[in-house]
Amino acid sequence: QAVVTQEPSLTVSPGGTVTLTCGSSTGAVTSGHIPYWFQQKPGQVPKTLIYETINKFSWTPARFSGSLLGGKAALTLSGAQPEDEADYHCFLSYSGILVFGGGTRLTVL
Amino acid sequence: EVQLVESGGGIVEPGGSLRLACVASGFSFSNTWMDWVRQAPGKGLEWIGRIRSKAAGGTADYGAPVKGRFTISRDDSRDTVYLHLSSLNTEDTAVYYCWTGGSMGYWGQGTLVSVSS
Numbered sequence: 001q002a003v004v005t006q007e008p009s010l011t012v013s014p015g016g017t018v019t020l021t022c023g024s025s026t027g028a029v030t031s032g033h034i035p036y037w038f039q040q041k042p043g044q045v046p047k048t049l050i051y052e053t054i055n056k057f058s059w060t061p062a063r064f065s066g067s068l069l070g071g072k073a074a075l076t077l078s079g080a081q082p083e084d085e086a087d088y089h090c091f092l093s094y095s096g097i098l099v100f101g102g103g104t105r106l107t108v109l
Numbered sequence: 110e111v112q113l114v115e116s117g118g119g120i121v122e123p124g125g126s127l128r129l130a131c132v133a134s135g136f137s138f139s140n141t142w143m144d145w146v147r148q149a150p151g152k153g154l155e156w157i158g159r160i161r162s163k164a165a166g167g168t169a170d171y172g173a174p175v176k177g178r179f180t181i182s183r184d185d186s187r188d189t190v191y192l193h194l195s196s197l198n199t200e201d202t203a204v205y206y207c208w209t210g211g212s213m214g215y216w217g218q219g220t221l222v223s224v225s226s
Contacts, residue, residue, distance in 0.1 A: 001173045038154070038215075045206070046154065048214030057214055089154050096170050098144070098156040
């Protein structure tokens with residue numbers, strides 16, 4: 001099974017910009033991996049932020065955006081807010097088999 | 110309003126079995142592919158599997174850690190997707206969520222399964 005990698009932890013200053021990435025052990029991530037991004041705050045159910053690389057839901061704050069960057073899927077947060085402190089998870093699809101990364105703990109400090 | 114309500118979790122002994130259910134409302138369930146995802150205590154998310162709509166064949170795919178032990182089924186007349194867990198071990202202890210995926214992205218509140226003797 002493929003391994004999906006994420007940064008274990010990142011820190012961003014309030015108002016700052018940070019990019020989280022989602023890489024694949026099989027090589028470059030493409031739109032064919034159908035990347036998704038999720039936010040999970042302590043004690044809460046995950047929330048789906050981005051689907052199919054770049055698409056947002058009605059509840060996704062505009063400061064979040066998805067892309068492909070340097071052979072990885074990326075989630076960029078522009079203008080970080082204290083409430084963005086959370087765990088962020090991604091998954092990639094391998095011919096319909098989904099594999100999650102280990103998650104990134106984002107600290108806003 | 111979309112709602113996904115899981116049930117069926119509890120404490121089960123190693124080697125035991127359990128059936129979880131996820132009742133859906135607020136959307137066209139029969140046309141929706143449904144996923145199960147779990148999260149062990151203090152750990153990340155892990156995909157269990159997905160069942161396609163009947164129109165897409167109604168078949169299911171599974172992640173490597175559970176393939177052969179877990180089975181996903183659906184009853185469109187009850188707007189319900191099931192997760193049958195068998196040969197459980199302590200590593201299966203987790204909160205189990207159903208998720209709609211696609212362009213919907215809704216999560217249930219989860220149900221806790223604890224495997225312990």
